[in-house]
Each structure stands twice: as structure tokens, then as C-alpha cells.
Amino acid sequence: xxxxxxxxxxxxxxxxxxxxxxxxxVSKALRNSPLVQEKTKLKVLRIAEEMGYQPNIAARRxxxxxxxxxxxxxxxxxxxxxxxxxxxxxxxxxxxxxTTLLSINRIESAIAAFHRFQVxxxxxxxxxxxxxxxxxxYNTNIPILVYGVAGHVPYPTIDVRxxxxxxLAVEHLYELGHRNIAYIGQPVRYDLLQxxxxxxxxxxxxxxxxxHIIAPVENMETHSGYLAAKQILQHKDDxxxxxxxxxxxxxxxxxxxxxxxxxxxPEQLSIVSYDNxxxxxxxxxxxxxxxxxxxxxxxxxTETLLHLVDEESVPDAIYMEPxxxxxxxxxxxxxx
Amino acid sequence: xxxxxxxxxxxxxxxxxxxxxxxxxVSKALRNSPLVQEKTKLKVLRIAEEMGYQPNIAARRxxxxxxxxxxxxxxxxxxxxxxxxxxxxxxxxxxxxxTTLLSINRIESAIAAFHRFQVxxxxxxxxxxxxxxxxxxYNTNIPILVYGVAGHVPYPTIDVRxxxxxxLAVEHLYELGHRNIAYIGQPVRYDLLQxxxxxxxxxxxxxxxxxHIIAPVENMETHSGYLAAKQILQHKDDxxxxxxxxxxxxxxxxxxxxxxxxxxxPEQLSIVSYDNxxxxxxxxxxxxxxxxxxxxxxxxxTETLLHLVDEESVPDAIYMEPxxxxxxxxxxxxxx
DNA sequence: CTGTTAGCGCGTTCAA
DNA sequence: TTGAACGCGCTAACAG
Numbered sequence: 001x002x003x004x005x006x007x008x009x010x011x012x013x014x015x016x017x018x019x020x021x022x023x024x025x026v027s028k029a030l031r032n033s034p035l036v037q038e039k040t041k042l043k044v045l046r047i048a049e050e051m052g053y054q055p056n057i058a059a060r061r062x063x064x065x066x067x068x069x070x071x072x073x074x075x076x077x078x079x080x081x082x083x084x085x086x087x088x089x090x091x092x093x094x095x096x097x098x099t100t101l102l103s104i105n106r107i108e109s110a111i112a113a114f115h116r117f118q119v120x121x122x123x124x125x126x127x128x129x130x131x132x133x134x135x136x137x138y139n140t141n142i143p144i145l146v147y148g149v150a151g152h153v154p155y156p157t158i159d160v161r162x163x164x165x166x167x168l169a170v171e172h173l174y175e176l177g178h179r180n181i182a183y184i185g186q187p188v189r190y191d192l193l194q195x196x197x198x199x200x201x202x203x204x205x206x207x208x209x210x211x212h213i214i215a216p217v218e219n220m221e222t223h224s225g226y227l228a229a230k231q232i233l234q235h236k237d238d239x240x241x242x243x244x245x246x247x248x249x250x251x252x253x254x255x256x257x258x259x260x261x262x263x264x265x266p267e268q269l270s271i272v273s274y275d276n277x278x279x280x281x282x283x284x285x286x287x288x289x290x291x292x293x294x295x296x297x298x299x300x301x302t303e304t305l306l307h308l309v310d311e312e313s314v315p316d317a318i319y320m321e322p323x324x325x326x327x328x329x330x331x332x333x334x335x336x
Numbered sequence: 337x338x339x340x341x342x343x344x345x346x347x348x349x350x351x352x353x354x355x356x357x358x359x360x361x362v363s364k365a366l367r368n369s370p371l372v373q374e375k376t377k378l379k380v381l382r383i384a385e386e387m388g389y390q391p392n393i394a395a396r397r398x399x400x401x402x403x404x405x406x407x408x409x410x411x412x413x414x415x416x417x418x419x420x421x422x423x424x425x426x427x428x429x430x431x432x433x434x435t436t437l438l439s440i441n442r443i444e445s446a447i448a449a450f451h452r453f454q455v456x457x458x459x460x461x462x463x464x465x466x467x468x469x470x471x472x473x474y475n476t477n478i479p480i481l482v483y484g485v486a487g488h489v490p491y492p493t494i495d496v497r498x499x500x501x502x503x504l505a506v507e508h509l510y511e512l513g514h515r516n517i518a519y520i521g522q523p524v525r526y527d528l529l530q531x532x533x534x535x536x537x538x539x540x541x542x543x544x545x546x547x548h549i550i551a552p553v554e555n556m557e558t559h560s561g562y563l564a565a566k567q568i569l570q571h572k573d574d575x576x577x578x579x580x581x582x583x584x585x586x587x588x589x590x591x592x593x594x595x596x597x598x599x600x601x602p603e604q605l606s607i608v609s610y611d612n613x614x615x616x617x618x619x620x621x622x623x624x625x626x627x628x629x630x631x632x633x634x635x636x637x638t639e640t641l642l643h644l645v646d647e648e649s650v651p652d653a654i655y656m657e658p659x660x661x662x663x664x665x666x667x668x669x670x671x672x
Numbered sequence: 673c674t675g676t677t678a679g680c681g682c683g684t685t686c687a688a
Numbered sequence: 689t690t691g692a693a694c695g696c697g698c699t700a701a702c703a704g
Contacts, residue, residue: 011681022691027683037689057452058394058403059681062696067394069453090441099449102438104422113435115390117405117453118345139388141344222559223592253559347697358675363699373673395697399680 010051019047030055061118069099070305071114071142073107073124081248081294082125084277085147088298089123089305096306111138120309121145123301126153143308145301150317156308158301158318162274163200165290165322169244169272170204170212172288172324177332178242178270180211184228184254185246186220197246197274213240217250225253233261233269241333242270248277251287266331276325286327292320346387355383366391393435397454405435406641407450407478409443409460417584417630418461420613421483424634425459425641432642444474451476456645459483459637460491479644481637486653492644494637494654498610499536501626501658505580505608506540508624508660513668514578514606516547520564520590521582522556533582533610549576553586561589569597569605577669578606584613587623602667612661622663628656 012030016023021040028036029044030053036044061067070093074086090100101119103110114122124146137154138144150159166183173181183201198214205212215232217224225245233239245251251273255265263269265285273280276291297320307314348366352359357376365372365380366389372380397403406429410422426436437455439446450458460482473490474480486495502519509517519537534550541548551568553560561581569575581587587609591601599605601621609616612627633656643650 009681013681023681024683024692025690027681028690031683035689040689056398056454056681058397058454059696060683061394062392062398062681062698063683065696086440094445099452100439100441101449102440104419104438105426112390113437116393116435117437118392118394222557223562223589226559256559256563345697349697359697360676360699361674363697364674367699371673376674392697395680396699397680398682398697399699401680 009056010053011056012053015044015048015051015053018051019044065118066309067118067120068097069101069117069119070309071101071103071110071117071119071122073103073105073110073114073122075104075106075110075125081275081277082147084279085294085298085301086125088295089301092298092302093305096302108138111140111142115140115142118142121305123147123305124155143311145304145308145314147301150319156304156314156316156318158297158304158320160292160297160320160322162196162322165274165292166197166200166244167204168322168324169274169290170201170208170210172272172290172330173242173244173270174208174210176242176270176330178210179333180238180240181205181242181244182213182215182232182240183244183246184215184217184225184232184250185244186217201244211240217246220247220249222249222253222256225250226256227253229254229257230261233257233263241268242272242330245271245273248273248275248280248287251275252283255283255285266329268334270330270333272330280325281327285329288327288330289325291322291325293323293325296320345392346389347392348389351380351384351387351389354387355380402645403454403456404433405437405453405455406645407437407439407446407453407455407458409439409441409446409450409458411440411442411446411461417611417613420615421630421634421637422461424631425637428634428638429641432638447474447476447478447480451478454478457481457641459641462489479647481640481644481650483637486655492640492650492652492654494633494640494656496628496633496656496658498532498658501610502533502536502580503540504658504660505610505626506537506544506546508608508626508666509578509580509606510544510546512578512606512666514546515669516574516576517541517578517580518568518576519548519550519580519582520553520561520568520586521550521580522553537580547576553582556583556585558585558589558592561586562592563589565590565593566597569593569599577604578608578666581607581609584609584611584616584623587611588619591619591621602665604670606666606669608666616661617663621665624663624666625661627658627661629659629661632656 012023012026016026025036026044029041093100103113122142122144124144126146126148144155146153146155146157148159150157183198185198215228217228243254245254254271258265258269265271273287273289274291276289276293280287280289300318304314348359348362352362361372362380365377393403393405429436439449447458458478458480462482462484480491482489482491482493484495486493519534521534551564553564579590581590590607594601594605601607609623609625610627612625613630616623616625636654640650
């Protein structure tokens with residue numbers, strides 16, 4: 001009989017028997033209820049420890065109606081910024097002893113899965129490739145929080161004042177003395193997030209009487225930023241002295257282009273990048289950015305999610321105010 | 337009646353009431369038991385659909401000791417290939433009525449979370465950035481299947497004969513007449529998967545007496561492939577006539593570089609790409625690839641996972657044999 | 673074929 | 689302060 005001993009999962013009943021109390025007393029002791037004597041509590045805890053007790057989450061969830069899990073719908077896995085944000089929120093939720101579950105499926109089916117797991121709340125990184133009727137509501141009663149697209153979905157949202165960010169960027173460059181600037185971003189109609197930034201760029205450019213051109217990109221990948229920058233910066237004569245970049249990923253491409261064209265940043269080319277993510281500070285040329293610090297977004301998102309879990313009311317739309325972070329990628333334009 | 341109502345979570349009891357049957361009949365019907373009349377089954381299914389029913393996994397797990405859920409540890413979220421593979425496996429498991437859960441956490445903590453959710457099995461996309469002692473074993477009794485790194489972990493693995501793939505690629509190019517070829521990939525020591533491919537490239541190059549150079553990349557992103565290709569292809573004189581690319585992502589970058597240098601593929605440059613994913617066929621120039629068709633890997637992985645769930649024994653290491661898929665990105669070298 | 677009954681492990685009444 | 693009883697939503701026996 002060299003048979004491996006089958007380790008039976010230990011339940012509160014086993015502990016109760018061993019401790020000589022009823023299992024409901026054990027339950028209370030483990031949850032640190034004030035309704036048990038300190039002495040018994042300690043005894044129970046010690047025995048539970050000894051026996052290697054692990055609570056059965058399924059059972060706990062079944063009766064308490066709480067899973068201590070939060071689901072994330074994250075279809076656009078490729079963007080550096082959402083990845084970093086996701087990671088931060090995940091950490092913060094872990095501190096509050098929540099588990100994070102992820103789905104890369106279409107929103108609909110992701111929600112169905114989370115529904116089966118009875119998660120306590122759902123956070124959606126809105127996917128702009130997925131065309132959903134603006135007022136579409138999903139078939140679940142689990143509270144939902146959406147990132148971006150404030151005002152376009154029937155759920156609470158958390159969002160950044162993107163137009164304000166663009167304004168900060170342009171003003172900063174204007175004050176440095178730049179009069180010929182470019183915007184590299186994605187002017188695709190259905191991507192509301194990008195469009196807002198560009199609209200403001202145009203407005204500000206006109207208000208301040210600047211030469212302002214917009215370089216479209218096909219998508220938000222690094223290489224697209226590279227191509228757009230390459231094109232803009234090629235003509236030596238009338239080259240913009242500064243670029244506002246629509247995202248961190250694009251900026252990496254722009255830097256690549258600058259390097260290849262032997263344009264030094266910031267001496268010959270200033271860059272203000274959207275998205276204030278930690279990586280921004282670690283590039284060879286630390287980036288001057290406009291945006292909301294990612295960790296404050298994460299804080300706000302976490303807090304709001306927990307409010308939703310507790311069925312407290314939250315605002316329909318939470319707007320975060322962006323700020324300008326000066327680093328080393330901007331300077332006055334070189335004298336001609 | 338296209339309207340779906342969502343007030344509270346709907347349970348089998350709700351369905352039972354609405355359908356005028358007992359809740360155990362509903363349970364059977366939903367699980368497609370032969371013990372219910374076809375007619376009632378259909379009726380129940382229809383009503384469940386209408387009411388937006390989702391089974392409560394916690395309850396199911398509590399009684400049946402099975403959660404019908406499988407956890408995926410997927411720390412390297414950014415690669416196109418793993419993403420596509422993930423999606424395929426997910427679909428196949430859904431067909432078998434399993435739900436998949438995803439975690440992007442570090443392997444350790446992902447496993448802890450899955451443990452608490454009592455998933456039936458865990459699939460790990462091994463993360464090569466995460467240094468783990470080769471024989472490290474995780475603290476769980478849930479069965480684990482690992483993708484890649486066969487022979488390096490104390491769990492069953494599923495893997496591709498990567499060296500064989502490289503060999504196929506080189507031989508194919510040799511037969512077409514190429515005598516000067518390059519490899520673009522990631523020769524980073526700790527990434528066993530990449531190293532294997534490169535070692536074989538060197539071997540084969542020598543065996544066949546070819547001029548063979550290796551262009552290192554910093555990471556597996558598209559842009560890195562672009563940079564490496566750009567560098568290799570710049571010198572007009574001694575330019576390689578063919579490139580073996582270490583991954584689909586890199587290949588996209590290589591194609592961008594070729595386009596920019598006005599090198600037509602395959603007339604002036606042949607490319608064999610690792611990773612046979614569906615997208616390979618859809619590029620402007622459909623790619624000749626070496627590798628195992630993703631859907632067979634997915635099939636094998638799914639099947640093996642289900643074996644593990646059923647406590648059937650599985651081999652320590654499953655190797656998949658790669659094959660050459662001829663498309664349009666390779667041709668004989670242009671006459672000089 | 674269908675309904676009834678009995679738990680799964682746990683938290684929460686309500687009595688004692 | 690403790691314990692007995694109930695039920696969460698579901699599956700699996702067992703009766704009808």
C-alpha cells in the first residue's frame with residue numbers, strides 16, 4: 001500500500017470537532033466576530049492554522065453573495081497605457097484583498113462569463129473597434145464602470161479631460177516660443193477619445209495664431225508614429241519645431257524618426273507626449289507629458305469600483321484634470 | 337418578445353417557475369441530460385435564454401467538485417501569437433462548456449487566485465522574463481499544463497520542435513537557391529524558446545555552407561523587427577537575399593522595412609516567418625511560414641487540459657512537429 | 673420521463 | 689457567549 005495519502009480538505013466542521021466547539025462558533029472565530037470569547041477565538045485560530053485550513057470560497061460566496069473578485073474587460077490588449085493602468089488597478093485591488101479576473105473576449109461574452117463567476121463589479125476598457133449602439137446596456141445587474149467615452153454609455157464612467165490636456169500642451173509650446181507645431185494622432189471618426197484631442201489642437205492653434213498641422217496615423221502603434229513623424233520632418237525648410245503626440249506608443253516612434261534624421265530632442269525638436277505613464281521618465285530623453293498621472297486614475301478607478309461594490313452611488317461621469325509634467329523633451333526652438 | 341429582463345440574478349428556480357416544471361428538471365435540461373423530454377428541454381432552454389440565465393459557478397462547484405473553469409496564466413500579453421492561440425483554445429473550451437479565466441499577474445499569484453477559485457486546471461504561457469528556478473513547483477494540487485519550455489519545468493508541457501522549424505526554413509531557402517541568408521530573432525540567453533531556433537540556424541548554415549548572419553533584436557515587438565531588417569538590408573552589395581524571421585510580429589516589421597527600402601517581396605527578398613497564425617495568410621504578401629498550425633496546437637492543448645481535468649495521465653512532454661507552409665513570400669533569388 | 677429529497681461548506685439568523 | 693437550524697444555487701440520488 002504505497003498509496004499516497006489522500007489529503008482531505010479540512011472544513012470548519014473538522015476544526016469544530018477538534019476544538020470541541022460547534023462549527024458556527026468556528027465560523028465566527030475565523031471571521032473575527034466579537035461574539036466569541038477571546039480565548040476560544042485564539043484556540044480555534046491555532047487549530048485552523050495547524051490543520052492547514054483553507055476557506056472554501058465557493059461556499060462562502062454562495063451564502064455571502066460576494067466573490068471578492070472584480071472582472072476586467074480588456075479587448076484592446078496592445079496599448080502600453082491601458083496595460084500599465086490595468087496593472088496598477090490590479091495592485092491596488094489586491095491590497096484591498098480583491099482578486100482581478102480578466103477577459104479578452106468581446107464585451108458581451110466577457111460580461112456573461114463574469115456573471116457566471118458572480119464578480120462584484122466589472123470594469124470595461126472600452127474598445128473602439130467594437131461598434132456598440134451608444135445607449136446599449138448589457139444584460140447583467142452587476143455594477144459596471146467604464147473607462148473613457150464619458151457621456152456615450154449608460155454606465156458610470158471615469159475619464160480624462162482630453163481636450164484640456166491638448167490645450168496644456170499647445171500653450172506650453174507657445175510659451176516656449178514655438179510657432180510651428182504638429183499633432184500626430186489618430187483622426188478616425190469613431191474613436192471618440194482621439195478625436196477630442198485633435199479638435200482642441202485645431203482650436204488652440206487658431207486661437208494662438210500658430211502654424212499647426214495634423215499628421216494622421218493609421219493606428220496607434222509605434223511604427224505609425226514613426227512614419228508620420230518621418231513624413232512631417234523631412235522637408236528641411238518649413239519643418240515644425242515641436243510635436244504634440246497623441247500617445248506614448250506613438251511618441252516612441254517619433255523619437256525613432258528624430259534620431260534617424262539626426263534631429264536632437266529637445267534642441268531641434270520639442271515633443272510633448274500624451275499619456276503620463278511611468279515609462280515616460282525612463283526614455284533616453286525623459287518626456288514632457290500632458291495627462292493625468294496614471295496612478296491617480298488607478299486610485300480613482302479602484303475607489304469607484306469599491307463604491308459600486310458596496311452599492312453606494314457614484315457620479316455618472318468622473319473627469320480627471322490633466323496636468324503638464326515638465327521633463328526634458330521640450331525647450332525653446334533653435335534660432336534660425 | 338425580444339426583450340430581456342434583468343432585475344435580479346436568475347436561478348434555475350426562476351426558470352422552473354416560469355416553465356411550469358420542477359427546478360431539477362431545469363437542471364437536467366440545461367445540462368442536456370437524456371432524462372428529459374426533447375420538448376420540455378427546448379422550452380426550458382428557450383426560457384433560460386430569454387431570462388438571461390447564467391449558471392452560478394460557485395454553487396455548481398460546491399456540489400459537483402468541479403467548476404468547469406480553467407485558468408490561464410498569461411503574463412506576456414503583448415505577443416500576437418500567444419494572443420491568437422489563447423483565443424483559439426478559449427473557443428474550443430467553450431464548445432466543451434468550459435469557462436476560461438485569465439490572469440496577467442505573476443505566475444505565483446495568478447496560481448494562488450486560481451486556486452481560490454477552484455479552477456479545474458491551469459494553463460501557463462511561460463513568461464521568460466520571470467526567472468523561476470527550473471524545477472520550481474507551485475503550491476497547488478490543481479493540474480498544470482505549460483506551453484513551451486519542455487524539459488525545463490516539473491509539469492507536463494506542450495511544445496513545438498522549434499529547431500526543426502528553423503531547419504525547414506533554411507532548407508527551403510537553400511533549395512530555392514539562396515546562399516546568403518539572415519536570421520532576425522532574439523538571442524537573449526534566458527529565453528530558451530528563441531535560443532533554440534537560433535542555435536539550429538547556425539548549425540544549418542554551416543552544414544549547408546551558407547553565408548548566414550544573425551541580427552539581434554531587443555525584444556519581440558514589430559518595431560524591433562523593422563530596425564533589425566533596416567540595418568541588415570541597407571548595404572546594397574552584400575545584402576542577404578532571404579530572411580528567416582523569429583516571429584510573426586517581427587515579420588511585420590521586416591515587411592515595413594522592405595517596403596521602405598523599395599525591396600519587393602519575394603522578388604528581391606524572400607522571407608520565411610516562424611509562427612503559422614491565420615493572419616500570416618492575410619498580409620499583402622501572404623507569408624511562407626514554418627511552424628505548427630495554431631489550431632492544431634490549440635486542439636492538442638485543449639485535449640490535454642481535459643485529460644488533466646479528468647485525472648487521466650498525460651505525457652510529460654508533448655512535441656508538435658512543424659511544417660513548411662508555402663505562400664508567396666519566398667522565391668528564387670534574383671539573378672545578379 | 674418528471675418531481676422530491678438530500679446535501680455540498682459556509683454565514684446568519686434565532687434560541688438557549 | 690454559544691449552538692441549532694436554515695438556506696444560498698446547484699447536482700445527484702431516488703421515487704413517482
